[in-house]
Amino acid sequence: MTKRLPISLALLLLVVLGPHMGRAAERTSFNVAWSIYVGWMPWDYADRSGILQKWATKYGIKIKLTQVNDYVESINQYTAGTFDACVMTNMDMLTIPAAGGVDSTALIVGDFSNGNDGVVLKGKGKKLEDIKGQKVNLVELSVSHYLLVRALSSIGLRERDLKIVNTSDADIVAAFATPSSTAVVAWKPQLSEILASPDAQLVFDSSKIPGEIMDLMVVNSAVLNANPKLGKALIGAWYETLALMFKDDAAGKSAQAAMAKASGTTPAGFASQLATTRLFTTPAQALEFMNGDGVIKNMDLVRKFSFEHGLLGRGAASADVVGIVFPAGKTLGDVHNQKMRIDAAYTKMAMDGSL
Amino acid sequence: MVLSSLPFILIVCAYLFYSHARLLENPGDKLLPAPATIATTIHQYAFEEDERSGDYLWWTDTFASLVRLLTALAISATVGLLLGLSIGVLPYLRATVAPFVAALSLIPPLAVLPILFIVAGLGEMAKVILIIIGVAPIIVRDLALRVGELPTEQIIKAQTLGASTWQLAMRVVLPQLWPRLIDALRLTLGSAWLFLIAAEAIASTEGLGYRIFLVRRYLAMDVILPYVAWITVLAFSMDWMLRLLRAKAFGWAENK
Numbered sequence: 001m002t003k004r005l006p007i008s009l010a011l012l013l014l015v016v017l018g019p020h021m022g023r024a025a026e027r028t029s030f031n032v033a034w035s036i037y038v039g040w041m042p043w044d045y046a047d048r049s050g051i052l053q054k055w056a057t058k059y060g061i062k063i064k065l066t067q068v069n070d071y072v073e074s075i076n077q078y079t080a081g082t083f084d085a086c087v088m089t090n091m092d093m094l095t096i097p098a099a100g101g102v103d104s105t106a107l108i109v110g111d112f113s114n115g116n117d118g119v120v121l122k123g124k125g126k127k128l129e130d131i132k133g134q135k136v137n138l139v140e141l142s143v144s145h146y147l148l149v150r151a152l153s154s155i156g157l158r159e160r161d162l163k164i165v166n167t168s169d170a171d172i173v174a175a176f177a178t179p180s181s182t183a184v185v186a187w188k189p190q191l192s193e194i195l196a197s198p199d200a201q202l203v204f205d206s207s208k209i210p211g212e213i214m215d216l217m218v219v220n221s222a223v224l225n226a227n228p229k230l231g232k233a234l235i236g237a238w239y240e241t242l243a244l245m246f247k248d249d250a251a252g253k254s255a256q257a258a259m260a261k262a263s264g265t266t267p268a269g270f271a272s273q274l275a276t277t278r279l280f281t282t283p284a285q286a287l288e289f290m291n292g293d294g295v296i297k298n299m300d301l302v303r304k305f306s307f308e309h310g311l312l313g314r315g316a317a318s319a320d321v322v323g324i325v326f327p328a329g330k331t332l333g334d335v336h337n338q339k340m341r342i343d344a345a346y347t348k349m350a351m352d353g354s355l
Numbered sequence: 356m357v358l359s360s361l362p363f364i365l366i367v368c369a370y371l372f373y374s375h376a377r378l379l380e381n382p383g384d385k386l387l388p389a390p391a392t393i394a395t396t397i398h399q400y401a402f403e404e405d406e407r408s409g410d411y412l413w414w415t416d417t418f419a420s421l422v423r424l425l426t427a428l429a430i431s432a433t434v435g436l437l438l439g440l441s442i443g444v445l446p447y448l449r450a451t452v453a454p455f456v457a458a459l460s461l462i463p464p465l466a467v468l469p470i471l472f473i474v475a476g477l478g479e480m481a482k483v484i485l486i487i488i489g490v491a492p493i494i495v496r497d498l499a500l501r502v503g504e505l506p507t508e509q510i511i512k513a514q515t516l517g518a519s520t521w522q523l524a525m526r527v528v529l530p531q532l533w534p535r536l537i538d539a540l541r542l543t544l545g546s547a548w549l550f551l552i553a554a555e556a557i558a559s560t561e562g563l564g565y566r567i568f569l570v571r572r573y574l575a576m577d578v579i580l581p582y583v584a585w586i587t588v589l590a591f592s593m594d595w596m597l598r599l600l601r602a603k604a605f606g607w608a609e610n611k
């Protein structure tokens with residue numbers, strides 16, 4: 001029995017390692033993960049309406065889109081190699097795959113939060129300054145935490161002036177309903193629920209830090225380089241879906257209604273979430289944003305926050321540990337460890353209609 | 356001894372192989388960190404002050420979690436013993452309360468979280484109550500059943516000798532329930548840890564479960580893996596101490 005052990009062990013290793021071998025090779029079928037968020041609902045619609053399949057067929061590939069209920073888990077699975085691409089924010093892209101050594105490319109900058117994230121205090125008429133000394137419920141180390149730090153720095157306070165209580169996003173609405181919770185930071189749709197209660201006062205939101213919280217479609221760089229077809233199919237399907245949903249006709253309305261339903265809200269609720277999301281509806285808008293200096297400035301703020309909170313790993317010596325590449329060759333951080341890329345090439349192709 | 360350690364060695368070997376293979380492919384891989392990385396992290400968490408809070412995170416987390424767990428287990432054991440004994444001994448109480456306890460024990464505690472928050476707030480009490488809701492009804496039911504299993508001859512004999520219900524409960528039933536209580540505690544330890552971790556994941560500022568769910572946000576497996584191993588060690592030693600206590604204090608109940 002013991003003699004067979006090495007063999008079974010080797011077999012076991014082969015089974016678990018198998019899928020990871022040859023990531024960089026040319027392939028024809030791909031796995032993409034998404035989770036529910038207003039700026040990502042077009043992906044679901046593109047899949048259901050056949051738009052995604054149409055573009056995949058055009059390039060002779062297959063794309064399997066999987067909805068993951070737990071957002072962080074979807075990124076973890078992407079980082080582990082289960083998915084070739086996944087939707088995520090710029091901060092999570094830096095701290096999970098990029099800091100984990102998985103070279104990743106932001107293929108599409110879909111939108112930035114323009115009020116989708118907010119700081120709420122209990123008591124009408126309260127101001128941001130009143131947060132001092134309070135216990136604040138939020139998902140620690142998430143974009144909510146980042147937003148709070150930015151809010152505090154805008155009034156000269158620091159994190160040690162209050163107490164952060166890590167609270168799961170699934171429970172944050174129930175948390176605010178309890179008497180012991182007086183301050184929360186949340187994102188939509190939970191934020192809408194919280195603001196619906198009569199004594200909730202919004203004191204700061206992401207529209208005051210425009211462009212710092214971006215929502216992206218991130219693709220494994222090795223996979224993308226070996227298979228540009230995947231990038232073209234994804235971006236083609238994305239902008240076709242956006243064009244469709246913002247057309248002022250019955251088809252556009254029905255597309256938005258379908259996305260509202262899939263995200264568990266009403267068309268009016270979905271429209272209110274869209275209103276606080278700066279969605280780039282055309283490749284030209286996205287390209288202008290990606291090529292601007294704002295992106296570099298914002299990523300610099302985000303990476304400094306990430307470093308100060310240990311998100312780049314405890315061994316990280318500075319915020320420079322992960323190199324970031326921007327369009328037109330501008331970079332931040334370590335040039336020998338470039339793991340996060342914001343790539344405008346595909347967006348340019350979409351704009352020029354050369355897909 | 357050799358045989359029983361074999362599965363453990365096997366797991367460690369598989370981990371080392373797999374970790375090495377992944378690190379060859381990507382030196383920054385976070386999923387299966389190298390043993391040296393894990394050792395550094397353990398050192399930082401257990402023996403170095405955290406820069407932001409000035410705490411030794413490993414020990415503050417352990418202390419916070421153990422206080423919650425032991426408080427909840429002590430209350431559950433007390434409730435379990437009192438209620439289990441009463442239900443077992445008093446037929447009237449059994450008729451009134453037993454179906455209720457049975458129903459209560461079947462409610463998945465995690466499903467009633469929003470109600471729990473509103474009743475108990477978000478503080479320590481909510482966490483302790485979550486564990487108690489998960490564990491106490493099971494102990495009550497178990498002990499009540501054990502009372503029912505006592506030989507009828509014992510009860511009748513005591514009653515023939517003129518024992519009152521109080522004497523019956525205190526002198527005949529209770530002494531035989533103690534070792535069963537320890538058994539029940541040992542069996543519910545696993546669930547107690549489960550509910551502790553779940554409670555800490557929801558709203559907290561320190562604790563073993565809190566740390567795991569926090570660092571999961573950036574896939575810090577070099578923290579998660581040692582924490583999981585540490586929880587296993589803690590749970591195992593609690594189980595072992597309870598077994599030892601049972602053997603020492605209630606030797607008569609040991610199966611030889």
